[in-house]
Amino acid sequence: MTQRASQDIHTQIKGESRLTLRQMESLMGYVLVAPLLVCILVLVVYPFFFAIAISFTDRSIGAGGAFVGLANFEYLFNQAAFLETVRNTIVLVSVVQISKLFLGLGIAVLLNLPIRGRQFWRGLILIPWAMPAFVAFITWKLMFVPQGGALNYMLIESGLVTTHVDFLGTRELAMPSVIVALVWRGFPFWVITFLAGLQSVPEELYEAAALDGANAWQRFLNVSLPGIRHIVLIVILVSTIGTTNNFEGIFLLTGGGPSNSTMTFPVFAYYSLQNLNIGEAAAVGVAMLPIFAMLAFVVAILLQRDES
């Protein structure tokens, strides 16, 4: 039955009321969504525009701030460190997300198989994600650290290397090490959501494909993947925003170094704030927005094509 039909029935049962049915529905709709809306307006929208507004001023903590137009942005874009930040952020986020995508899909497929103790494996997978972020990153730091760190200890004891490997202090290894830690922390979310998606693909579709002569790989490509397309897009959007905004991971592991090779937007903004230059820090945040907007836009289009 359609929504409209049910409303007519409703009218027949309840009789006429002072407001039309449509108006009552509207009212109820607004009332129910109002609390959430108020929260969002106060807690998110206002700060968001506040941040944008002060990025155009030279405001410093406690001191007023005069409108300076694009001066903050000019200063930022002329800094070599900032340009490197942009590059690093894009590289880091892309590699991390792609890794999580393949890992997530692969492991989800694995867990979707008829294996024993599936409950146990699913619980296990969630562990890196269930702990506080900074706990995970401090642990990885301890593992990477040359003095007394687990990885160096294993490498040296097993004779694979003779001197300490500086995972976090050399340009070549710093970024990959940070990527490893971030992927370890974030992949469970992908696995679980993909698993959920895979499990909701109807069995009949697989059987039909099998009858048509498709082998396992072809079944995966033509049945599984399209079935979870929707969820893949959503996870990509949510997770990418989260990863781009990630501060603790990089800050605790390398502080943005060495020589800015792992500096990303949030860490850069943090350092600006240490100088009490809130206008500058806000400008860094605002500079991030185009990336997010583009991403959200692309995903929204892809999602809409799904819905039609």
Next chain:
Amino acid sequence: MFGKMTRTQKIIVYGLLIILAIIIIFPIYYMVIISLKLPKDIYRTPSLLPVNATLANYEDLFFKEDFFKNIKNSFIVASLSTIISVSLSCMAAYSLVRLRYRLRTWIGRLILFTYLTPTALLFIPLSVIVARLQLGNTAHGLIFVYLTFAAPLSTWLLMGYFRGIPIDLEEQAMVDGATRLQAFYRITIPLAVPGLIAVSVFTFTAAWNELLLALIFITSPDLQTVPVSISYLITGDVFRFGLIMAGSVSAALPVIILYYLAQRFVVQGLTAGAVKG
């Protein structure tokens, strides 16, 4: 998808699973052995086996640093955040999915929009708001602020979940004489329980693990939550790793247990929630 697996396939699959287990467990294991080591041993005798295993760090943590109080605070803040957030998002999700009114699509988009700002920038304007409402340094101030990230995601997931529940059931109930809301309450919500549980677990975890906002808004030691108290174990340039790891293990354990128990619902809740969302 595979049908029955051959022996070689089974070996490969289980082999991969074991590798996965090692990758996940190893850092945890490392965390635990450090929490069992004395400070001197942590630096001077690095090893993968517990050397001179001792519970001294845990003793210090719970009895000297009064970690019990922090766990209590975290529990209160996380639970209340969850209850309030889920109630709010439940109402909003229902409204956005079942009811029709003019601004509906725009409000839906606004919810997506809330993700775009990083907390690192939000905290200053947020503190202005919190101060004006005189909620600074209070548990309920923190709960209020946690709605920032908790409510939008929950709403989104619940929206998807509700869409996946056929409206026929509600309509049938309404034909039988129930009001729309009665139908929602008696029919839809029971069906949505997995989704509600999933959303509750996510919100609880996010609130339990949140650090930056708790750090900014809570100044009294009595009100500190678990992540804040662990970060206080880092004074200046001294990292008391033994204590930090003990705290970390203690902080992670409740949430891991929670997830383990609720995982069936979490997966189920996501199934309809995001797949059809």
Next chain:
Amino acid sequence: MKRFWKYSLHICVFAILATLFIAPTVAQDDTFVYWGGLIFSETANDAFVARVEEWGELRGVDVEVVMINQNETVQRVSAAIEAGTMPDALDLGRDFMLLLSQNEQLEPLTDLYAEIGEEHGGWLESINSVVTSDDFGGEIYGIPYAASGANILYRRNDVLEPAGFPDAPETWEELSEMAAAHNPPENYGMGFALSNVGDANITTTMLQSYGGRIADDEGRNCTIDSEETREFLTWITGAFEAGLFPPGATTWDGAGDNTAYQSGNAVFIANPGSVYLNILENDPELADWTRYSALPGGPVMRVNPVSTVVRAVPVATSDAKKELANDLFKFLSEDEFAEEYMSAAIYGPALQSQVDFAVFSESPVHVGLLGAAINGTPGSFPDVDNASYAEYQTNFLTPNMVQRIVVDNVSIDDAIAETQASCQAIYDKNNE
């Protein structure tokens, strides 16, 4: 319909009641709120809280002392200023005090400073010059309670003496020679940070001791590009290439050097004393092997920057509470408390009357801290102390310059040119 509303109403009311019941009441307006500086020594922290509470009792004032971790001070104070929730008084580092006073957030305390100085035999020279820089416009914005930030050189005597080096190095060259003479794989010589962390700004000190300058005497134009800078960079990058720095020095956090020393991986480190307290308690063997001395000098001069930690009053504090704050600061400067605090903390003295405390002659590290406080060079010496210099340091430009050479293999000249440009950008920005 009714039942739905009833149930949801019940839940919401329950939640709200629960929060009201559990959360404590908002602090009364007449409570005196003090944000104290949390340090590593628990004994010192406890003594401080007890002392403030004692004052509260004596004066019949309700006090609330909150100890703030120095790693979070900037965020907390920033948020508090913007939100109007600053405490009635707080402890600050001197550099942060400079920044805040320039934004007119702190109450001038010049008279109180003079008064306390008189009562205790006068302020130490270095402390005085550090709080009365020109950039403060003639006023003094905080009451120093200790000499801080002074770095003591720690060395592993058990490694150096057998190698023929029983004495402390007098110059940085000597130090790197000593480090090189005994540097088997496990014992890296120079445990100095080269990363984006406060510790790494020791490289600026080294640069200055070689005669290099960040900016000119007016504090407006950067003078990084110089022969002295080249000499310094040649020395330090040479040491790095010889493998004298422990791996990881380029990304250490504040604790990196501590960890290196305590794992036995560094022969020299510079640390104000937190490592000392740590090894005294946890690793007496290592403590036995350690000797302490002042930082070495360069070919041109000896630079031993000492700073201070101060007690300050935000402008937002009410007049009545400003009076109370003045009284409290005097109470906290009394010798009996200062002695108790300093014997547990790792600071140097700020007032003449504190120089004679037992701890400064009995404990080897404190002897060094006393020396630093008396002979130390103020803040940015020889450079001009202004906001530009402070920003230069918070951006870790000297360590970054070194990183560019040793990590990215950029030539010394190019690294200098880059840093000169970034430095000038900062100075230009602040010169407007």
